[in-house]
Amino acid sequence: MKNETPANPLEMLAYFISLQIKDSTVVYVGTGLPMVAAILAHKTHAPHITMVYESGGQDPIAGDMPWSVGDPFTWRKAAVMQEMAYSFGQAAGGYVDIAFLGFAQVDMYGNVNTHHIGKDLTNPKARLTGSGGNNDLSSLTENMILVGLQTPERFPEKVDFITSVGYLEGGETRREAGLIGNGPLAVVSQWGIYDFEPKTKRMRVKSLTPGIPFEIAQQTTGFELLKPEGEIPETPMIPSDILDVLRTDVDPGGVFTTMPS
Amino acid sequence: MSTFTYNSEALQNLHIEDTTLLDRLVDFESARDAHLRKPRDKADKRTSLKEAVAEYVSDGDILFDAGFAYVRSCHQAYFEIMRQGKKNLQAIGAPTSNQSYMINDGSVKFSHNAYIGAEMRGTDRNYSRQLKEGNVTILSEWSHGGIAQGLKAAQLGAPGIFSKQMLGSDIMKHNPYIKTMQNPMRDDPDPVAFIPALYPDVVFIHVQVADKYGNACIYGPVVNDTAVAAASRKVIITAEEIVPEISLRYNRKGVTIPFIYADAVVELPFGAVPGNMPGYYYWARQWWEKLLRYGSTDKERFKKFHDEWMINTKDQFEFVEKLGGAKWIAEARRQTKAAEGENEDIDFSYQEYTPDNDTGLYY
Numbered sequence: 001m002k003n004e005t006p007a008n009p010l011e012m013l014a015y016f017i018s019l020q021i022k023d024s025t026v027v028y029v030g031t032g033l034p035m036v037a038a039i040l041a042h043k044t045h046a047p048h049i050t051m052v053y054e055s056g057g058q059d060p061i062a063g064d065m066p067w068s069v070g071d072p073f074t075w076r077k078a079a080v081m082q083e084m085a086y087s088f089g090q091a092a093g094g095y096v097d098i099a100f101l102g103f104a105q106v107d108m109y110g111n112v113n114t115h116h117i118g119k120d121l122t123n124p125k126a127r128l129t130g131s132g133g134n135n136d137l138s139s140l141t142e143n144m145i146l147v148g149l150q151t152p153e154r155f156p157e158k159v160d161f162i163t164s165v166g167y168l169e170g171g172e173t174r175r176e177a178g179l180i181g182n183g184p185l186a187v188v189s190q191w192g193i194y195d196f197e198p199k200t201k202r203m204r205v206k207s208l209t210p211g212i213p214f215e216i217a218q219q220t221t222g223f224e225l226l227k228p229e230g231e232i233p234e235t236p237m238i239p240s241d242i243l244d245v246l247r248t249d250v251d252p253g254g255v256f257t258t259m260p261s
Numbered sequence: 262m263s264t265f266t267y268n269s270e271a272l273q274n275l276h277i278e279d280t281t282l283l284d285r286l287v288d289f290e291s292a293r294d295a296h297l298r299k300p301r302d303k304a305d306k307r308t309s310l311k312e313a314v315a316e317y318v319s320d321g322d323i324l325f326d327a328g329f330a331y332v333r334s335c336h337q338a339y340f341e342i343m344r345q346g347k348k349n350l351q352a353i354g355a356p357t358s359n360q361s362y363m364i365n366d367g368s369v370k371f372s373h374n375a376y377i378g379a380e381m382r383g384t385d386r387n388y389s390r391q392l393k394e395g396n397v398t399i400l401s402e403w404s405h406g407g408i409a410q411g412l413k414a415a416q417l418g419a420p421g422i423f424s425k426q427m428l429g430s431d432i433m434k435h436n437p438y439i440k441t442m443q444n445p446m447r448d449d450p451d452p453v454a455f456i457p458a459l460y461p462d463v464v465f466i467h468v469q470v471a472d473k474y475g476n477a478c479i480y481g482p483v484v485n486d487t488a489v490a491a492a493s494r495k496v497i498i499t500a501e502e503i504v505p506e507i508s509l510r511y512n513r514k515g516v517t518i519p520f521i522y523a524d525a526v527v528e529l530p531f532g533a534v535p536g537n538m539p540g541y542y543y544w545a546r547q548w549w550e551k552l553l554r555y556g557s558t559d560k561e562r563f564k565k566f567h568d569e570w571m572i573n574t575k576d577q578f579e580f581v582e583k584l585g586g587a588k589w590i591a592e593a594r595r596q597t598k599a600a601e602g603e604n605e606d607i608d609f610s611y612q613e614y615t616p617d618n619d620t621g622l623y624y
Contacts, residue, residue: 123392135407
């Protein structure tokens with residue numbers, strides 16, 4: 001093993017995300033941890049996934065960790081490079097099974113905010129990135145998984161700005177708004193994996209990180225988290241051989257998996 | 262020019278009173294007129310970057326940021342635009358990252374936002390600060406796909422596209438242009454977003470090779486560039502190399518923009534520095550990290566970084582010297598070719614820039 005230290009929260013998060021990727025699917029890859037998770041999955045349990053990137057590359061041959069979604073590693077010897085409009089168009093057309101989206105905030109209906117913190121877009125507390133491809137993928141892919149760190153401010157009852165619609169106001173409101181695809185399948189944070197109760201579409205605990213009781217997950221959430229029937233399962237911990245792959249093969253430079261100091 | 266109907270909720274949310282600022286982005290007739298007037302002859306359109314910026318960028322223009330923020334984007338043109346003191350530009354793109362350092366000195370005054378920042382390099386605190394200080398005004402919010410579709414509509418010669426993106430989101434409530442309506446083809450309720458065709462005023466498209474007439478060939482991701490070349494009123498092709506026309510006819514690898522769209526051609530080696538130019542140079546990762554992790558943290562640092570690299574650097578050659586000269590050129594070429602699978606694999610590990618760890622290296 002390259003390194004004996006236990007997995008840090010970002011590495012754990014990358015693993016939890018990678019567990020959501022099924023083999024033989026078309027995966028739209030966004031920047032950050034989703035990229036790490038997709039590449040980790042590709043090198044471990046899901047070697048037959050096809051990866052798609054919004055700068056145009058798809059199905060590149062494997063190389064180093066891309067430094068950005070536009071990095072040449074995302075289109076390395078790709079047989080096909082789509083223009084941006086067509087890259088998203090194929091998602092609308094039914095060729096993309098799953099997308100992984102980051103969030104600055106996520107609310108109880110899985111709506112995502114990457115625009116700003118504060119009440120007014122024109123005069124916010126802090127301006128963030130804006131949509132990028134986040135909204136496009138949330139609107140069009142068959143399934144999506146939301147990925148980010150969990151704190152009460154990041155998991156508010158209502159996000160400050162809906163960049164990307166999850167289930168909007170719950171129930172059937174997502175479908176009524178005209179969006180296609182099934183909406184968020186899960187939210188993955190360092191404390192747990194959450195899904196959405198089928199009727200109300202409210203966020204619900206699916207499994208918890210080993211050692212984390214439900215109370216921690218609830219305390220770091222700004223709304224009432226639903227609980228599943230029966231005992232809450234534990235998310236599998238990253239096995240040491242997979243951690244090894246992550247540290248040696250996937251992100252050896254720790255570009256995306258080094259904890260901010 | 263035509264008059265337009267805007268989404269009044271968006272106008273309110275954005276505090277926009279004077280909508281004339283919004284008109285030109287969607288004015289088909291003036292774009293068509295500009296295109297009709299372009300000379301058709303195959304003339305030698307070569308000029309210098311200085312002359313191209315002086316002649317084709319006007320104060321108040323809608324400037325499109327082509328490429329993908331730091332992939333095949335003509336940063337050297339953006340720096341020259343600032344050096345020439347162009348003012349009150351409206352910035353638009355997908356991403357819209359490069360506008361941020363153009364607000365500092367009043368070059369960019371208005372944003373049609375799609376994405377600000379450089380992914381994991383760090384949060385762009387400069388844009389946030391400029392926005393809060395009122396130095397830049399947001400005219401519209403978009404997703405990447407929305408911008409892509411608006412430009413595609415223009416390239417298709419269509420008044421607009423019906424999209425399934427952005428519906429129900431707060432982006433819609435902050436975009437004066439997009440209209441939610443019922444799909445006219447379906448009986449059941451099926452909301453769609455009408456995205457009008459978009460017509461920027463001016464764009465600099467950096468390509469690997471072009472001929473002197475303006476046929477321009479892109480290798481690597483095209484992103485939105487064939488669409489924005491067709492849409493924009495003014496198109497400046499900047500190229501790493503100028504090749505004979507015959508070589509584009511017979512030896513082409515990639516996608517070509519037709520010469521009739523080009524107003525000017527600039528032979529501009531290193532035009533996309535410090536970004537990545539597929540086939541030519543990898544990005545200077547530490548430069549972007551320094552911009553965001555040092556420069557954007559406060560006003561004085563930003564001004565220092567901005568002035569050193571963008572205002573007091575006279576052209577791309579001086580810029581490359583500051584990055585490390587010939588050694589940088591060799592390393593950056595090796596890196597991009599290795600990443601593309603064209604050269605033998607190399608080690609991509611590097612010393613990330615942090616304020617506590619400035620190696621002064623950019624490769």
